[in-house]
Amino acid sequence: MLKHYTHFITKHFKAVLFAVTILTGIFGYYAQYLSIDASAETLLLENDQDLKLTREVHARYISPDYLVISFSPKESLLSDTTLSTIRNLKASLLKIEGVESVTSLLDVPLLQSPPRPIQELIGNVQTLESPGIDKALVQKELTTSPLYAQNLVSEDFKTTAIVVNLKDDFTYTELLTNRNKYLLLEQERALTQEETTQYEAAKKAFKAYRDSTRDETHRLIETVRATIAPYKGEGDLFLGGVIMIADDMISFVKDDIKIYGIAILVIMIAILWIIFRQIRFVVLPIIVSISAVVITTGINALLGLEVTVISSNYVAMQLITTLSLVIHLIVCYREEYALYPDASQKELLGIVFERMSIPSIFVILTSIAGFGSLMTCGILPIIDLGTMMNIGVTISLIVTYTLFPAMMMLFKKEPPVLVFDKAFTLNETFAKIVEHHSRIIVTVAIALGLFSILGASRLVVENSFINYFKKSTEIYKGMKKIDNNLGGTTPLEIVVKFPKAPAQKENNEDAASAIDGFEEEFNAMNNEAQYWFTAQKMQTILKVHDYLLSLPEIGNVSSLGTLAKVGRIVKNGNDFDNFELALLYNELPERYKKILLSPYINIEHDEARFVVRVVDSNPELRRSELLESIQKGLQSEVGLDPQNYHLVGMMVLYNNMLQSLFSSQISTLGLAVLSLGAMFLFLFRSLKIALLAMTVNMVPVSVIFGIMGFANIPLDMMSITIASIALGITVDNTIHYYYRFREELQIDGDYIASMHRAHGTIAFGMFYYSLATIVGFLVMVTSNFIPTLIFGLLTVIVLITAIVSDLLFSPFLVVFFKPFGKGVTHKK
Numbered sequence: 001m002l003k004h005y006t007h008f009i010t011k012h013f014k015a016v017l018f019a020v021t022i023l024t025g026i027f028g029y030y031a032q033y034l035s036i037d038a039s040a041e042t043l044l045l046e047n048d049q050d051l052k053l054t055r056e057v058h059a060r061y062i063s064p065d066y067l068v069i070s071f072s073p074k075e076s077l078l079s080d081t082t083l084s085t086i087r088n089l090k091a092s093l094l095k096i097e098g099v100e101s102v103t104s105l106l107d108v109p110l111l112q113s114p115p116r117p118i119q120e121l122i123g124n125v126q127t128l129e130s131p132g133i134d135k136a137l138v139q140k141e142l143t144t145s146p147l148y149a150q151n152l153v154s155e156d157f158k159t160t161a162i163v164v165n166l167k168d169d170f171t172y173t174e175l176l177t178n179r180n181k182y183l184l185l186e187q188e189r190a191l192t193q194e195e196t197t198q199y200e201a202a203k204k205a206f207k208a209y210r211d212s213t214r215d216e217t218h219r220l221i222e223t224v225r226a227t228i229a230p231y232k233g234e235g236d237l238f239l240g241g242v243i244m245i246a247d248d249m250i251s252f253v254k255d256d257i258k259i260y261g262i263a264i265l266v267i268m269i270a271i272l273w274i275i276f277r278q279i280r281f282v283v284l285p286i287i288v289s290i291s292a293v294v295i296t297t298g299i300n301a302l303l304g305l306e307v308t309v310i311s312s313n314y315v316a317m318q319l320i321t322t323l324s325l326v327i328h329l330i331v332c333y334r335e336e337y338a339l340y341p342d343a344s345q346k347e348l349l350g351i352v353f354e355r356m357s358i359p360s361i362f363v364i365l366t367s368i369a370g371f372g373s374l375m376t377c378g379i380l381p382i383i384d385l386g387t388m389m390n391i392g393v394t395i396s397l398i399v400t401y402t403l404f405p406a407m408m409m410l411f412k413k414e415p416p417v418l419v420f421d422k423a424f425t426l427n428e429t430f431a432k433i434v435e436h437h438s439r440i441i442v443t444v445a446i447a448l449g450l451f452s453i454l455g456a457s458r459l460v461v462e463n464s465f466i467n468y469f470k471k472s473t474e475i476y477k478g479m480k481k482i483d484n485n486l487g488g489t490t491p492l493e494i495v496v497k498f499p500k501a502p503a504q505k506e507n508n509e510d511a512a513s514a515i516d517g518f519e520e521e522f523n524a525m526n527n528e529a530q531y532w533f534t535a536q537k538m539q540t541i542l543k544v545h546d547y548l549l550s551l552p553e554i555g556n557v558s559s560l561g562t563l564a565k566v567g568r569i570v571k572n573g574n575d576f577d578n579f580e581l582a583l584l585y586n587e588l589p590e591r592y593k594k595i596l597l598s599p600y601i602n603i604e605h606d607e608a609r610f611v612v613r614v615v616d617s618n619p620e621l622r623r624s625e626l627l628e629s630i631q632k633g634l635q636s637e638v639g640l641d642p643q644n645y646h647l648v649g650m651m652v653l654y655n656n657m658l659q660s661l662f663s664s665q666i667s668t669l670g671l672a673v674l675s676l677g678a679m680f681l682f683l684f685r686s687l688k689i690a691l692l693a694m695t696v697n698m699v700p701v702s703v704i705f706g707i708m709g710f711a712n713i714p715l716d717m718m719s720i721t722i723a724s725i726a727l728g729i730t731v732d733n734t735i736h737y738y739y740r741f742r743e744e745l746q747i748d749g750d751y752i753a754s755m756h757r758a759h760g761t762i763a764f765g766m767f768y769y770s771l772a773t774i775v776g777f778l779v780m781v782t783s784n785f786i787p788t789l790i791f792g793l794l795t796v797i798v799l800i801t802a803i804v805s806d807l808l809f810s811p812f813l814v815v816f817f818k819p820f821g822k823g824v825t826h827k828k
Contacts, residue, residue, distance in 0.1 A: 027298025488555025
């Protein structure tokens with residue numbers, strides 16, 4: 001069958017080239033529609049109960065998307081020049097389509113400048129724009145008030161926040177709610193055929209609308225950046241906000257795919273020329289690689305798969321696989337040419353295919369088994385990555401074994417240029433080390449084992465967004481400024497539900513006298529609000545608020561307790577009573593109610609909400625431990641029943657995703673090892689060979705985890721996939737080496753001689769593809785997106801470790817355990 005395939009390709013090579021060109025063009029057209037999504041939706045577990053709770057909570061509270069501008073003016077914050085700048089900037093921002101409102105120093109209610117009775121406050125709320133305002137009192141209030149200190153203004157009163165509230169996209173919310181309705185229903189029971197159809201339609205409608213609005217969000221953020229640019233002469237201005245982080249991540253991923261894809265190709269062209277010194281052996285790998293990637297990208301787009309931060313490096317991973325296949329074919333072709341110089345081009349290609357097809361097919365099959373294990377986890381981006389890679393490696397095999405022989409038929413047969421081969425002696429050096437210095441190999445292997453175990457024990461799972469960007473980037477500077485001066489960046493929410501109790505009308509004479517002549521007005525108020533603000537609830541809210549604020553990792557806490565603390569200041573140490581709080585709830589102007597009350601209480605559901613911002617740049621922060629600590633502390637320190645409070649929001653959801661990713665990677669890694677072991681067992685029909693091969697393949701995985709542990713590189717949504725990559729790269733090398741070793745051993749049964757011959761043949765291909773990809777991927781370390789930088793660096797380390805393991809440790813094990821049979825004694 002293989003001979004017939006080779007005969008067909010070489011006989012009809014022009015038609016084959018035409019067909020592949022047409023297919024590449026067609027899929028290339030669809031490739032432009034592959035979308036990149038770095039939104040929060042791609043980083044969540046759809047079966048996460050905390051996600052369900054978060055969606056329910058956000059449906060009950062005001063939580064619009066917003067951007068934050070940190071402003072550190074050259075003059076004092078309350079100077080006329082600074083206030084004029086803020087006023088003008090606010091006016092400019094309000095002109096942007098998509099901006100609902102802007103909250104700044106000029107807009108917030110002043111409750112202590114000067115302190116006044118609650119009745120006067122409600123009737124005449126003062127702001128900085130009010131006539132006759134005392135700026136000295138305003139500065140004192142802004143720097144001491146629980147509402148504004150380290151929230152609206154920094155502790156040193158040199159930086160302020162300007163919050164740009166964006167218009168609610170009701171269509172987006174409606175489509176998302178409709179889609180989520182079926183998601184929740186699917187978790188409870190199997191969907192009917194009609195419901196499945198409706199669910200698919202809801203998913204398509206939501207995706208189509210989201211894609212159409214994503215560009216609008218990007219343009220809005222760019223417009224805001226352009227709007228604040230002219231004001232940078234007045235001081236330091238930085239833009240922040242969750243949606244900006246997501247947008248910038250998409251931009252970084254797009255730029256990295258474009259810039260580093262081109263840079264890697266250029267560098268690889270140079271390396272391939274240095275190695276082979278023939279145009280054909282430079283053009284071939286590049287054209288085959290580009291065609292495979294383009295076709296795969298088109299297929300992904302047609303299947304509706306999206307590139308996320310997790311799967312953004314599938315192009316680089318496919319490039320490694322394709323180059324491995326092509327370079328091994330080139331090396332084998334050059335080797336066979338030296339043996340059969342009189343054979344025709346067609347005959348040489350037939351020999352090459354006969355020799356390389358089986359190991360190449362098994363390389364792809366083992367890759368599919370490895371990446372297929374990713375599809376068993378419950379995280380959609382990881383499943384998509386597994387799907388993309390399985391499609392990619394399959395396409396790589398098909399395109400390589402189609403384009404390579406067809407293109408080779410275009411070229412006249414020429415003797416290979418072996419200048420680099422003759423100068424390159426590292427493979428023979430490795431063979432001599434295996435033969436004469438086995439103790440060193442054993443010692444290094446034991447040392448690496450201990451290093452890996454100790455390093456892996458130090459691994460942490462983290463999701464620090466600020467550390468995703470280089471310190472020189474504007475996004476890092478902005479996040480750092482907000483983190484250090486304005487109360488933190490990462491949002492966390494705690495919702496406390498109060499146990500239901502019969503509503504009883506309190507006859508409180510002291511409270512009644514406190515509102516004095518407002519009895520008639522108060523009696524007309526909403527009775528539900530009147531009896532909701534009880535002393536017991538306020539005491540609970542203040543205890544939770546103070547507990548959260550006591551944690552060193554917490555920057556700012558906003559809740560009804562914040563307003564209660566302001567009340568103590570306004571009332572000279574006395575708390576707002578129930579009736580005063582109810583009066584505020586019912587009579588405060590809506591625009592101030594949205595700031596002070598609506599985000600923090602829901603009377604209908606009898607609950608209070610605490611909005612916490614975590615200091616993301618704190619090097620001592622361990623997010624999972626913090627969340628666990630808060631869960632326990634609310635029970636032990638505050639005395640809440642665990643059933644009556646929930647931690648929700650993006651920090652919880654991201655942490656759940658990472659913890660699930662970590663646990664799923666352990667299970668999928670185990671499944672991958674078993675699958676690969678089974679593939680080796682099937683290929684070589686030997687349990688001993690399968691065990692030795694998997695031992696070799698675990699070396700790069702172990703070493704990379706050890707390095708990450710000692711280098712304090714956290715396992716995040718990108719770096720955690722490096723284990724699969726390490727296995728994939730090492731498996732490719734191992735299969736090629738073991739297959740060639742077995743061939744060489746059949747010549748004379750001499751393990752040492754066979755090892756030298758294997759190093760003198762197949763090792764060239766292993767070294768050359770590793771060298772090309774190592775130098776190519778080194779360019780990634782210049783990326784401004786830290787996950788890309790780390791991915792490139794770790795991939796380089798994996799490539800180096802894999803080649804050393806496969807050409808030192810692997811042959812040592814083969815020579816020592818003799819898994820292919822006893823062989824013969826080597827004669828020196």
